[in-house]
Amino acid sequence: MSHVVTESCCNDASCVYACPVNCIHPTPDEADYHTAEMLYIDPAACVDCGACVAACPVGAIKPHTELDDSRQVFLSVNAEFYREPRSRPLLAPFVPPLTVSTRHAPLRVAIVGSGPAGMYTAEELLTVADVRVDLFERLDAPYGLARFGVAPDHREVRKILRLFDRIRDDPRVRVLCGVEIGRDRTYADLAATYDAVVYAVGAVGRRLDIPGSASAGVASAPDFAAWYNGHPALKNRVFDLWHPRVVIIGNGNVALDVARILVTDPERLASTSISPYALDTLRRSGVEEVVVVGRRGPADAVYTLAELIGLQSNSEVDFVVAAEELAREQRPDARVELLRKVSARSEPSRGDRPRRIVLRHHLSPTRITHTGQISHVEFRRTGPTAAEQVESISAGLILTAIGHHGRSVAGLPFDHAAGVVPNEHGRVVDPAHRRIVTGTYVVGWIKRGPTGFIGTNKTCAQETVRALIDDYNAGKLTGAARELTV
Template identity: 40%
Template sequence: MTSPTDLRVAVIGAGPAGIYASDLLAKQGVNIDLFEQMPAPFGLIRYGVAPDHPRIKGIIASLHRVLDTPTIRLLGNIHIGEDITIAQLHEYYDAVLLATGAVADRDLDIPGENLNGSYGAADFVGFYDGNPRFHRTWNLTATHVAIIGVGNVALDISRILAKTANELHTTEIPDNVYQTLKTNQATHIHIFGRRGPAQAKFTPLELKELDHSPSINVVVDPEDIDYDEASIAARHASKSQDLVCQTLEQYAMREPKDAPHTLHIHLFENPVEILGEDGNVVGLRTERMELDGTGHVQGTGKFTEWPVQAVYRAVGYRSEAITAVPFDHGTAVIPNDGGHVVDPAGEIVPGVYVTGWIKRGPVGLIGNTKSDAKETTDMLIADALAGRLTPRTATGDITEYLEAQGIPYTTWDGWHKLDAHERSLGSAEGRERKKVVEWDEMVAHSRS
């Protein structure tokens, strides 16, 4: 039997999933090194939430408190599988917990997906959130834009495209993002969903906040407000879903407001092809759907072509494989039994655990992430108490290896330095923060 206080655990990924798991382990007395590929922590909270949502980014305050825990050490700017392998980590740690999330785009699998002007949502989010791994500029010459998907990422993208650059300049966006957004020519943004209001995955507040901007006129066709018996039951079973339906109904009934950008929400329209000409997007073809009585939809055979010059595919994120770790490429998750990583034969991989989106797929909110982390960490602690973990063998500290290899890792103290620098950049312009975009610059400020 190994006491939790004798354990050293490597948690891979300093987003919410990894931080919540670290918090639960630390409360049991476990010592944790929290590894992060980026020079800065917080994952999708820093690089996946639209910059005009400071309320949601307030989650960072609670994550800060966790990372202030003395038994949690942040080690950033380290690529697991390249800078150090999972096998090498096992020399320094009794267990490895993977929480690397999902940052790539899922495929839509329709003709025309690879045309110029067809974009994955993750790429655009990475651009406007100043993620150093993504583009520094973006083509915003399209006047009519289609966004495929009825979740919050689709709302974020539509809002960024429908607001003016000056509205967004008060946020933490970097200079390159602000200058690019000033060139935005979009006047009509179309969101497409294949099912009805009772199945839309928006959260009520996000949907309602679309209308708060004086630049945005939200339009819903009254014919898209439709329910069958199963849809009514789904609406009544969830207060959140009922609020989404109410808001969509209000948009459908009201008079249009005078605004420079119109945001059309289309329901019961299934995208079947992105249309191209000379390799560029020139339209989107959809099939009209109808409810079948069970809350699902079926095609009507009626097709519409929408003249758009850009298409954003917001149909979900996709996790990426980690070197030497089992991975299901079909579902894009690490195979697991609820916490343990399992191999292709279904056998538990000793000492390796998984939590968050790379465990269950990119679904659920913060509450799901917390309960998910508890399920996994309970398994890890139970294995330790039952003597099922192989003790670490290395006598030195992992930082000795990193320094010997010349890996310029960053730390929690380094994040405070970068944080102070970004805040000083923002303060000079009357803003709370302005993000540093360049990777090497982030590392330099963190290690100054």
């Protein structure tokens, strides 16, 4: 048998390059890498050498003999990916090492933002010997959403922080926390001081824009996640969990993370990195039911199969899916198949368990009203058989998990529709004058939009750093060749 990739896969592809027989796919040079929910080991090709285990920064790869009951399903999840024959070379792709051919050393780079994109950019730059990297972070603590987004009970995924610590501790790197570029220092400051500036500023949670959505009782799920992860700007925020129901609008992985935290026994969370004030609030919580609502059908949900497997295998939590909503779903989808199994078994057990997660579909929110402290979300039914029907769900707290969107960076061009800084392979482009803004780069969510996983930022950083080093070698980042303003 073989090794198996499990739910905490972060797609950083370190395993791909470590594998001597090229049995982990999709690889970053394959078209489906950018849409893959995780990477998969081909059980027929794996030679069980374990090289991938050491390479994985989040402990996602296990020998099949070490899979516990809840993870046995990943044997078939991995194998299923290879059901259709896949043409591939004998060896994994080779990434040529970066070399600096000019000698204006050291190369001085400023990185704005210390989330995964910023940290992977620093890691990539450190492959060049004579380099100095300063990371500017507006918060008092580094690592962005890897620290303040990833759920505290996702212990394996949070191991990525150890990798970032190792990068931070390199003597060629300085992480300068509490410095916001645009407030404490300007773009022009950085451009004048460094050979290159890389923006890795991420994106912010989208706000729901319907009547009543700005009122008390409505909050963003990413803010709620940041709160339970101890984000400095949210630690004094009060999330009142007195009512038995919370509604989450949106059904991606963030929605499922937040739902899981709300219904998990707080004593199980006590040994995680959850902030003490959030644990205290959860211990006093009256929440019994979290309703996660999606606009479209179950096959259109944004959460991944791996996230769903993790959630439904929690034996303490009841997991309810409306059978009639599943019956209407005709498209083949591994998540829907799993939901059908869950739905079949959930009805009889419902009474035994105090807390549950309810998945609802085909409901589009239209307005939120309030009666005292209780909020009522009005939904319009959508979908193939929906007549013009309205449904209202009441709750003490409404959380919105409807994705992220980039914010403009002072001094840089910005594509407001896409929420990204226009760029070519990471080089910032000024579309008005159709020219490259020399010495200025982007990486991560502000470069490609808020998609992918933590490790997707590694390949993204490799592309940006390669462009930067090419420009450096071409003599574009020094002296008169530099344009300091847009």
